[in-house]
Amino acid sequence: MSEQQKPAEAPQGEQKLSPAELKKRAKAEKQARRAAQKGEQGGPSQDNAPPNGEPKGQKPSGAPGPAQQKPKVEKQPQKGAHKPSEQDSKKQGTAQQTTMPVRNRRASQSGGGAPREQAKKQENKNVELFSHLYTQPRRQTIEGAPKDVHPSVLALGLQISSYEICGSTARCVAMLNAFKDAILEYNTPAGASLARHLTSHYLSPQIDYLKSCRPISESMGNAIRWLKKLIVEIDPNLPDHEAKNYVCDQIDRFIQERITVADQAIATSASSQIKNGSVVLTYAKSSIVEKTILQSHANGTQFRVIVLDSRPLFEGKNLATRLMHAGLQVEYFPFSGIARAMSDATLVLLGAHSMLSNGRLQSRIGTASIAMAAHRADVPVIVCCESVKFSGKVALDSIVINEVAPSEELLLPPSKTAPTPVKTDDDEEEVKLRGLQDWKEIPNLQILNLMYDVTPAEYIRMVICEYGSVPPSSVPVVHRLVNEGM
Amino acid sequence: MPAPTVGQAPSLNTFLKSLKGTEIETSIELLISLLKRRQIKNSRPCAIATAKLLLQVVAEQRWRSAQDLIKRIRDVGRKLVAAQPREMAVGNIVRRVLGVVREVAEEDQDSTSNIAPESLPGSPAIVGQSLHRPALPSNISGFSPLSHGAALPQNVQTQPQSGTSSPSLDGSVDSPPRRPPMPNAGGSYAGAAPHTSLFGIFQHPQGASPIGTPPIGSGTASPIPKSKKDQEEQKEKLDIKAEVIDGIKDLLEELDIVDKQIAESALDHIHSNEIILTHTSSQTVQAFLTAAARKRKFTVIHVEAYPNDHESTHSTIVNGGQKTGDDAEGDERWKPLTAMGIKVIVIPDSAVFALMSRMNKVILAPHTVLANGSLIAAAGASTIAQAAKVHHVPVVVLSGVYKLSPVYPFDTDEMIEYGDPGKVIPYQDGEFMDKVDVVNPVYDFVDAELVDLYITNLGGHAPSYLYRIVADHYRTEDIDLTSKT
Structure with a gap:
C-alpha cells in the first residue's frame, strides 16, 4: 500500500513497467519533445509571465509530489511551463504545453511547477495510484495523425x-x-x-x-x-x-x-438459462447479453429484466431502451440501487470486456460490485463472452490492468440545484461557491474515471462461450486452444 | 397548511424562525407538512426541528401532571412520526423527550417517597427496577449501569403476564395518556408511577374485580403510599416543566455538539498516509476528517452517491461547509478538505470495488442506526460495506446517538425510501419513463455484520453493543410511539 501513498516512490513504480509500456512511454516522450520544441518556437513569450504571483494558500502543499517540488519552484520558474497535465494542455492549447503526461509526471518530480498563476492549475491531476495508466491523452482529432493512416x-x-x-x-x-x-x-x-x-x-x-x-x-x-x-x-x-x-x-x-x-451460439445457450418467471439482472450494455435476452423473449419465455446502469456512459439506458422497444418488461436502476435490485433478481447475466486467464472477469467498472452483491444474495452469475475476448493475461486486482478515461467525462452540466451565483456574505472569505467543473483550479482535488474492474472468479458461476459453458477456471484452456493453438 | 414565510423555500431555518410567534398547533401542522413534503429531511434537521417544536409544546402551558405532559408529547410525537415514518430521528427525539419527562417525574417521586417501589410488590419485577433507573443520560455523560440494559428483555417477559390478567383490567389500565399497548401492563407502571390517575386506576381493578390476577391483586400495600405521594407530587409538579425544558435544551445542545464530540476521537482512528473511502456528504464525517486533517496527512476517496446526493457531495468536496442560500443544514461552515492539504479523489459509485483493495478504512455516515447494529444509509452504502468486507477493510460508522433508533430490522425493505426517478432519467424521456420502471432507492440497508466499529458521541462501540446504548436512551414504554395509546 505504501507505494501508492508515498509519492516520493513514484520512480519505483516506473521500474515496474513492462517493456511494452516502456516502449510506449519512450515513444510518447519523443513525440512530446517534438511537440514541445515546436511549441517553443511558437510562443516562448509565455514563460515570461510574472513569477511569484501565486497566493500561498493555493500551493498544493498537501500532495506529496507538489510538496517536494516546492523548494525548487522559485529557482526554476521557467521550467514549470513544460509540465502541464495532459488535460490542461488539451484545454489551454498553448503551444508549449503540449507535453505528454508521462513526461510531465517525471519532470514534475525533478522539480518544477511555475510560480505563475497558471502553475496552480498545472498541479498533477493524475491519481498517483494509477499513474501507470495515464499514457497519452486520447486523441480526439485527426490532427497530427500519421499520413499513411487510412x-x-x-x-x-x-x-x-x-x-x-x-x-x-x-x-x-x-x-x-x-x-x-x-x-x-x-x-x-x-x-x-x-x-x-x-x-x-x-x-x-x-x-x-x-x-x-x-x-x-x-x-x-x-x-x-x-x-x-x-x-x-x-x-x-x-x-x-x-x-x-x-x-x-x-x-x-x-x-x-x-x-x-x-x-448466436452463446445467445442460444444462455437463453436456455432464462426460465419463465425469471428476473434477469444485467449491468450496463453488452451486445451478447442483449442478444440473449431478445432471443429468450423471442422464444416466448416470460421474464422480467432489471438493468443497472452507471455514470458516466449510461450504456444501460441504451440497452433498456432497446429491450423496451422489443416489448420486454424492464426495470431500470441507478448503480446505487444494487441492493434493492438484487433482492428481486434470479439470474445475473454479464458481458465481458475480457476473460483473464486466472478466471477473473474484466468488464465495465461496477461489474465486480454487481457480481459481489449477487454472490452474497446467492443469485447465479453467468458471463457471456466470445472466446475471442479470452486473454492470456492475469490480474489480481483492477489496478494494474485498466484504462483511465478522461476525468471530464464525469463532470455534470451545472444543474439548477448546483451552487447558485456568487455568494459573498462574509468578508473574510470572498470565495464564490464553486462547482466540480472547477476541479482543475482546486488544489488536491482529483477525479478518477476508471473504465474497467476485475471480478474475482469465485463470484462467477459459469462462463458461456461458443465452445460451451465452462467454469471460470477453464478460461485459460479455451484461450490456449482457440487464440493461441490455432 | 400555512406556508412558513413568503418568498423562501420552506426549510429548517424558516421553520425555526416561524416557531416563535406561531401558535403551537399551527407549528405542529407546519412541521408535519414540511416533513411530508420532505422540505425538512435528513436526520439532523429533523431532530432539531422536532426538539425545538417539543420545547414549545412543553412551554406552551402549565402542566397539571407529568402524565398529561407525556400524553401531550406522545400525541404530537405520533403525528410527527406518522408524517414521515422513515425519518427515525423524529421518533428518537420524541422518545428522548418522553424519557426526560419520565425521569423528571421519577426523580420527584424518588425524592418524595421511597415507598413507591415497594408499593407495588405484586407487579412485575420491572416496576421496581425501572423506578430506580437513574437519570436518562440526556447529556450523554451519564452512562447507566448494566442493570438498565435489562429493560428491553424484561418488557418482553411481562407481556405474557399482562395477557393473563383479565381483559377488563387491561382495558381500564390502558388509559390513553400513559401508555402504548405494546409493552402492556408491566412497562407502563414504571413511567406512570408518580401519577394520581395511574394509581387510581390500579386501585379500581383491585377493588372492583376480585378476578385481579395474582400479581396485581397482591399489591395490597400500595394504596396508602400512593395517596401520600400524590399530594407531595402536586407540590413538585411546578418544577416539572422547568426541568423538562432544561432537559430538552440539553438535548438540543447535544445535537449541536455531537459532531465535535465525534470528531474528538478522529486522531485515535486515522493515521498518517491512510487512504480513506467515504460516501455522500455528511457534516459528521467532514468534521471528523477535518479534525484529523489538522494533524495528519491522508488521502480521501470520495464516492459521489449518484443520483441522489452527488450534488451535495460535489459541493461539500469543492466548497466545504459553505452552503448555498437557505440550505436546511445548520450554519456551520468549514473549509473543504482539499484546502487543508488533504488529497481528495472523487470517484463514481461504480469504482468502489476496483479501489477497495487499496483502502485502509471506510467511513460511513448513517441515516439511521438500528438497535441491532445495522444501519440505514444513503443508497450505495451497502455495496461499499460489502466490498469492504470482502477486502477486509474496516468499516467505521460515525453516528450521533440521536440517530440510534430502538427499532429492530424485521423488514428492511419497508425502511427503504424511493426517490424521484427523474433524477435517474430526465422526464423529457417520456417514452422511456412510460414503459420502463425507473426505480431510485434513496437508502440502503447495511447489515450489522458488515460494520466493524461505531463511533458515537459516547465513544467507539462494536455493533453488537449498540442495543445497550439504545436501552440506556429510550424507555421501554416509549418504544412504540405509533400505537394509539
Missing part, C-alpha cells in the same frame, strides 16, 4: 474515442472492417513482399493510431495477432490482389466465425 481507420479512431463505437466486440468488428478497407487500398512497394511489408509498414501505423485514440481491447488484440499471423503465412508468390482478397475473405470469415456465429 481514412476508414481515421474515422473509426474518432468514433472509438468518442464512445460512438463502444464495447469490445463492436470495436473489434469495426476495426477488422476498417482494416479490410485499408488492405484493399494497399499496394506492395516494389522489392518487397506483401507478407513481410504489409504488417510492419502498413498495418502497424493504423494500429498505433487506433491505440492513440483509445487503448485497444483484448478482442482487438487477439484479432490483430490473428491477422498478423495470417499475413505472415501468405505465400510470397501469391499475386498482390489475390493476396489482398484472400486476407479480406479471411477477415470476413473471422468475423463470421468468431463473432457472429459465436454470438
